[in-house]
Amino acid sequence: MKGLISLDVISGIIHTMIGLATPFLYAAIGETFAQSSGVVNLGVDGIMLLSAFAAFYVSLVSGSLALGLLAAAVVGLLMGLLMSLVSVTLKAEQGVSGIGLYMFGLGMSSLLFKVLIGTVKTIDGFKPLPIPFLSDIPVVGKMLFRTNILVYCAFLLVPLAWWVLNKTTLGLKIKAVGQAPAAADSLGISVNGIRYLSVCIGSVLAGIAGASLSISLLNLFQDNLTAGQGFIAVALVYFGGWSPVGVLGGALLFSIVNSFQLWMQVLGAKIPSNIAVMLPYLLTIVALTISVNRARQPAALNKPFERGES
Amino acid sequence: MLSPEREPASPISSRNSSFDWSKVVLNVALPFAGVAAALVLGAVMLLLLGANPLAAFSAIISGAFGSTFGLTQTLVKATPLLLVGAGICIAFRANVINIGGEGQIIVGALAATWFPLSFASAPGWLLLPSTLIVGFLAGSIWGFIPGILKARLHVNEILSTIMMNAIAQQFMNFLLQGPLMDPAGVAQGTFLAQSAQLPHQVWLPRLVPRTLLHAGAIVAVVMAVLVYFFLWRTTIGYDIRAVGLNPEAARYSGIRVPRYQALSLTLAGGFAGLAGAIEVMGVQHRLMDGLTSGYGFTGIVAALLGGLHPLGLIPASVLFGALLVGADKMQRAVQVPSSLVMALLGLIVLFVSSASIWSRRWSARRKIAEQRDRKEVES
Numbered sequence: 001m002k003g004l005i006s007l008d009v010i011s012g013i014i015h016t017m018i019g020l021a022t023p024f025l026y027a028a029i030g031e032t033f034a035q036s037s038g039v040v041n042l043g044v045d046g047i048m049l050l051s052a053f054a055a056f057y058v059s060l061v062s063g064s065l066a067l068g069l070l071a072a073a074v075v076g077l078l079m080g081l082l083m084s085l086v087s088v089t090l091k092a093e094q095g096v097s098g099i100g101l102y103m104f105g106l107g108m109s110s111l112l113f114k115v116l117i118g119t120v121k122t123i124d125g126f127k128p129l130p131i132p133f134l135s136d137i138p139v140v141g142k143m144l145f146r147t148n149i150l151v152y153c154a155f156l157l158v159p160l161a162w163w164v165l166n167k168t169t170l171g172l173k174i175k176a177v178g179q180a181p182a183a184a185d186s187l188g189i190s191v192n193g194i195r196y197l198s199v200c201i202g203s204v205l206a207g208i209a210g211a212s213l214s215i216s217l218l219n220l221f222q223d224n225l226t227a228g229q230g231f232i233a234v235a236l237v238y239f240g241g242w243s244p245v246g247v248l249g250g251a252l253l254f255s256i257v258n259s260f261q262l263w264m265q266v267l268g269a270k271i272p273s274n275i276a277v278m279l280p281y282l283l284t285i286v287a288l289t290i291s292v293n294r295a296r297q298p299a300a301l302n303k304p305f306e307r308g309e310s
Numbered sequence: 311m312l313s314p315e316r317e318p319a320s321p322i323s324s325r326n327s328s329f330d331w332s333k334v335v336l337n338v339a340l341p342f343a344g345v346a347a348a349l350v351l352g353a354v355m356l357l358l359l360g361a362n363p364l365a366a367f368s369a370i371i372s373g374a375f376g377s378t379f380g381l382t383q384t385l386v387k388a389t390p391l392l393l394v395g396a397g398i399c400i401a402f403r404a405n406v407i408n409i410g411g412e413g414q415i416i417v418g419a420l421a422a423t424w425f426p427l428s429f430a431s432a433p434g435w436l437l438l439p440s441t442l443i444v445g446f447l448a449g450s451i452w453g454f455i456p457g458i459l460k461a462r463l464h465v466n467e468i469l470s471t472i473m474m475n476a477i478a479q480q481f482m483n484f485l486l487q488g489p490l491m492d493p494a495g496v497a498q499g500t501f502l503a504q505s506a507q508l509p510h511q512v513w514l515p516r517l518v519p520r521t522l523l524h525a526g527a528i529v530a531v532v533m534a535v536l537v538y539f540f541l542w543r544t545t546i547g548y549d550i551r552a553v554g555l556n557p558e559a560a561r562y563s564g565i566r567v568p569r570y571q572a573l574s575l576t577l578a579g580g581f582a583g584l585a586g587a588i589e590v591m592g593v594q595h596r597l598m599d600g601l602t603s604g605y606g607f608t609g610i611v612a613a614l615l616g617g618l619h620p621l622g623l624i625p626a627s628v629l630f631g632a633l634l635v636g637a638d639k640m641q642r643a644v645q646v647p648s649s650l651v652m653a654l655l656g657l658i659v660l661f662v663s664s665a666s667i668w669s670r671r672w673s674a675r676r677k678i679a680e681q682r683d684r685k686e687v688e689s
Contacts, residue, residue, distance in 0.1 A: 085664075086660050093663055095407045099607075100657070103607055106656070111359075114649065223649075228476050272487075274487070278476070281473040282473075284469065285473050285474075288459075288470060
């Protein structure tokens with residue numbers, strides 16, 4: 001335990017945290033868009049799984065990580081369109097249809113993995129890209145400014161999403177559709193159109209979240225690679241009170257707990273690994289329990305819009 | 311307007327007084343159209359994967375129904391689906407979405423392993439039923455936790471039950487690699503992650519010799535019928551359905567909505583726990599990893615396809631039991647991984663949940679037509 005206090009370990013924990021937070025940030029900020037427009041997309045985990053596979057497979061075959069990332073985004077977009085069709089146009093119960101999308105992604109990614117690849121392989125994912133000058137700062141530079149492009153973009157996404165949601169016409173339309181769809185409709189905003197757009201933004205980001213696992217963080221693919229991270233990301237949206245900054249806080253909290261847990265195992269702490277792996281799931285339930293600030297919840301969350309009702 | 315039984319008989323409409331056949335046809339036809347659409351997409355996927363869809367589907371059918379063993383295996387797999395699905399019916403009827411079947415099965419199985427191993431000297435007439443009850447109770451605790459969190463603190467039950475699944479899975483791994491590990495495996499140095507064999511007096515009797523079909527199948531059917539009576543013939547069941555149909559109206563009529571939400575999730579957990587106990591006592595006679603085989607998810611699909619009705623669930627469970635058994639045969643016959651089934655199940659859920667728009671529109675149109683009839687008679 002003596003080693004824990006050293007500066008190396010602490011900076012190691014923070015460096016790991018930054019990496020682990022990446023998929024959470026993409027997926028949860030994407031889900032913030034979908035939920036702000038009033039649609040709960042519970043299929044995030046399924047989208048992440050299938051996109052993670054697509055990114056891995058395309059990168060493996062083509063040798064180009066950029067093409068892999070593009071494949072993940074395309075898979076995310078297609079699954080987003082499917083989710084919108086089912087939950088916006090056909091007005092299916094969003095909880096149930098999201099689980100359907102999850103099961104589809106889980107089964108399909110496992111099927112394609114077994115048919116097209118077969119065994120667990122690894123690839124060279126995105127390389128660390130030290131930022132000039134900043135990465136030379138002692139300690140902090142090593143902790144924060146020597147990771148790869150996907151990680152930097154995840155953190156840049158937070159202010160970008162905040163700006164889009166709060167300072168642009170599109171963001172206001174998204175929130176109007178999520179708060180008062182009938183009023184938005186009467187002002188000539190296409191409720192279903194905005195919802196399609198928001199769900200698709202969220203799904204493309206979920207696709208990139210999947211890619212950040214398979215070609216940046218872990219550099220491999222296996223069955224059920226995400227282990228429920230997509231669902232944790234949905235929980236982070238509630239925890240973060242539907243704001244990108246809140247989501248950032250939640251993602252960092254989760255990642256530091258996970259990073260701490262991993263480092264404890266590396267350092268040989270006497271905790272059974274199964275118990276340690278439980279931590280993020282327990283923490284999710286606790287986080288959902290304490291995030292009781294429902295005042296900010298979009299009023300039309302989970303409610304399909306039918307003109308002439310309510 | 312909450313339930314047909316309590317609606318006053320309409321003086322004008324003859325359609326209301328007789329059994330509503332068109333509604334039944336719609337409720338059966340739409341889900342099966344969803345399954346058919348999923349199978350067609352499955353055939354396309356098989357073609358893209360370079361397999362012959364006809365060969366694959368015929369392997370599924372012959373695997374599930376082509377032999378006595380296949381047929382009994384179908385019923386063996388239908389048993390946990392029926393039990394999990396019966397619980398799902400209760401929860402979904404209260405508009406509580408229980409995705410926690412997997413975790414509830416696991417803790418039910420864990421309890422039903424630990425209990426008889428601890429009291430191995432007890433006589434069978436006492437030990438067997440109490441093990442079933444212990445399994446039910448353990449599962450219901452795993453359902454009660456998200457249930458009470460939803461009722462008291464409005465915690466989203468979909469997310470909390472999924473987290474409970476992951477926690478149960480890790481907990482089982484921990485116990486199987488530690489306290490519950492088979493002492494024989496430790497002695498021989500194999501260290502397999504499985505428990506010791508259960509005492510013989512809690513083994514469920516086999517119904518057909520040289521097959522795995524066990525008495526749990528009968529228990530499951532009895533439970534499904536009991537759930538039907540519970541939901542449609544008792545006050546509590548009526549209140550549960552009222553909460554699901556319209557929580558606001560239920561609250562105004564004095565029903566304590568949170569209490570029934572927690573209760574329905576607790577019962578759903580109990581039935582899944584019972585499924586786990588029966589799986590351990592009837593099939594493997596010991597606890598090993600992979601016991602749930604996705605029953606927690608497949609049970610949801612079966613319940614949706616059965617129209618969230620325990621009696622409709624019985625044929626739906628057999629159908630999905632057959633699909634699971636047939637998929638194993640397909641994997642061997644045409645080398646298509648059985649994960650295809652999970653993808654198909656997902657598509658079925660998407661189709662069936664989308665299809666409900668047609669039945670909703672149809673009943674809305676009927677209501678308008680009835681009101682018009684009524685006005686014409688009055689005037």
